[in-house]
Each structure stands twice: as C-alpha cells, then as structure tokens.
Amino acid sequence: MNLRVMTTEDLPQVEAIQARLTRQPVPQPWKDMLAEHVDQEHRLGIVATQDDEVFAFILGEIKIGGFGTELSGWLELVGVDPEHMGSGIGAALAQALFDTLAQRGVAEVFTSVRWDMGDMLAFFKKIGFDQSPFINLAHSTGKQE
Ligand SMILES: CC(C)(COP(=O)(O)OP(=O)(O)OC[C@H]1O[C@@H](n2cnc3c(N)ncnc32)[C@H](O)[C@@H]1OP(=O)(O)O)[C@@H](O)C(=O)NCCC(=O)NCCS
Structure with missing residues (x-):
C-alpha cells in the first residue's frame, strides 16, 4: 500500500x-468539492493506492482564525473501498x-460525525479522537429541502 x-x-x-459507499451516483457538487482538494494550500486529499489502483481516500482542511484558534485542522471525509475495509x-x-x-x-484536528453513525464514531475513537470542547449547532436558512 x-x-x-x-x-x-x-x-x-x-x-x-464514494458511489460504492453511498450506493448512489455521486452528484456534481460532490465532484466539484472533491476537485477543490487538489493542489490547494488549505485543503488536501490523500489516497491509498496499490498498483495504480486507488482504494481509499481522506480529505482535510485547514481553517484560519476559527474557533478561537489560529489554525485548526479538519478531517472532512474518509472512505475506504468496502473490499479493503478493516485492514x-x-x-x-x-x-x-x-x-x-x-x-x-x-x-x-477536529472532525464531526453524525450522532447515529456508531461505526464512524467507533473508528474515530479507536484512532484517538475524543470529545472536543465545542458543540455543533444547526439552524435552517428557511430554504425548502
Ligand atoms: C470507517 C472507515 C473509514 C474505517 O477504515 P478502515 O480501514 O476500515 O479501518 P481500520 O482498519 O483502519 O480500523 C482502525 C480501527 O478502527 C476500528 N474500526 C474500523 N471500522 C470500524 C467500525 N465500522 N466499527 C467499529 N470499529 C471500527 C478498527 O477495529 C480498528 O481498531 P483496532 O486498531 O483496535 O484494530 C471505513 O470502514 C469506511 O470507509 N467506512 C465507510 C464510511 C462511509 O460510509 N463514508 C461515507 C460517508 S462519510
């Protein structure tokens, strides 16, 4: 690897x-978001490969001046092809x-996980993440979904 x-x-x-993990076609905005992680100072993507085949990825971001800190790192998304999970x-x-x-x-480094995604939470705990001092808040813009 x-x-x-x-x-x-x-x-x-x-x-x-991503399509395999979500079992749906990847929408164009996701593709655009992904492309914004190539050759960027404050965003990055890392891939796991074998013989030129990509079988896992992770996306991260650096935020500046947010959350009372100078620089904070964010683990945005991680995905491993189902055939290669657990190794x-x-x-x-x-x-x-x-x-x-x-x-x-x-x-x-911070990350955020849905409260009902127990597997992702277990993975993050296993690799050393702990509760942060922040809580996420949500507010509707009023736009109908
Ligand atoms: C969660 C995920 C990133 C973990 O990657 P992985 O390569 O399978 O995990 P690893 O083999 O590196 O596991 C690291 C540790 O986390 C634990 N872990 C991994 N997946 C886990 C799960 N689903 N439940 C509980 N623990 C888990 C492992 O047991 C391991 O612990 P250990 O060090 O005690 O052995 C991967 O399984 C994945 O991509 N899942 C789907 C994520 C998804 O749905 N993404 C799309 C929406 S965000």
Whole structure:
C-alpha cells in the first residue's frame, strides 16, 4: 500500500469509491468539492493506492482564525473501498493527514460525525479522537429541502 497526495487523475477512482459507499451516483457538487482538494494550500486529499489502483481516500482542511484558534485542522471525509475495509487503511490515512497538517502548522484536528453513525464514531475513537470542547449547532436558512 502506498499513501500519496491526491491528484486530478485520481478523482474518477475516488468518486467511484464514494458511489460504492453511498450506493448512489455521486452528484456534481460532490465532484466539484472533491476537485477543490487538489493542489490547494488549505485543503488536501490523500489516497491509498496499490498498483495504480486507488482504494481509499481522506480529505482535510485547514481553517484560519476559527474557533478561537489560529489554525485548526479538519478531517472532512474518509472512505475506504468496502473490499479493503478493516485492514488498517483508514487509520493509516488519518495518520498521514495528521502528519501533513502538522507540517502545515496545525496543532489540533477536529472532525464531526453524525450522532447515529456508531461505526464512524467507533473508528474515530479507536484512532484517538475524543470529545472536543465545542458543540455543533444547526439552524435552517428557511430554504425548502
Ligand atoms: C470507517 C472507515 C473509514 C474505517 O477504515 P478502515 O480501514 O476500515 O479501518 P481500520 O482498519 O483502519 O480500523 C482502525 C480501527 O478502527 C476500528 N474500526 C474500523 N471500522 C470500524 C467500525 N465500522 N466499527 C467499529 N470499529 C471500527 C478498527 O477495529 C480498528 O481498531 P483496532 O486498531 O483496535 O484494530 C471505513 O470502514 C469506511 O470507509 N467506512 C465507510 C464510511 C462511509 O460510509 N463514508 C461515507 C460517508 S462519510
């Protein structure tokens, strides 16, 4: 397994993994969001590959001046192809993200998880995440979904 920075050439394979995980076609706004993680100073993607095949990805972001800190890192999304789950790839990708964020000056990494996604919560706890001092709040804009 090789971990490396995500490139434009990887995007179709990352989209295919996302489609497999969500069991639906990947919408264009998701593809656009993904493409915004290539060659960016404050966003990044890392992929796990073997023989040029991408089988997992992680996306992260650096926020500036948010939450009372100078720089904060965010683990935005992580996805491992179902055939490769449970062999340490998610944990390795998270560590690669932490290392890259540290190189870019980030001391602390946050993430957010749906309260009813017990598997993701268990994964995050296993790799060392703990409750943050913040709570997420939500407010409707009034737009009908
Ligand atoms: C969650 C996910 C990223 C974990 O990646 P992975 O490569 O399968 O996990 P790892 O093998 O690195 O596991 C690391 C640790 O987390 C634990 N873990 C992983 N998945 C878990 C799960 N579903 N439930 C409980 N614990 C889990 C492992 O047991 C392991 O613990 P250990 O160190 O004691 O052995 C991956 O399974 C995945 O992509 N799931 C689907 C996510 C998804 O639906 N994404 C789309 C919407 S965000």
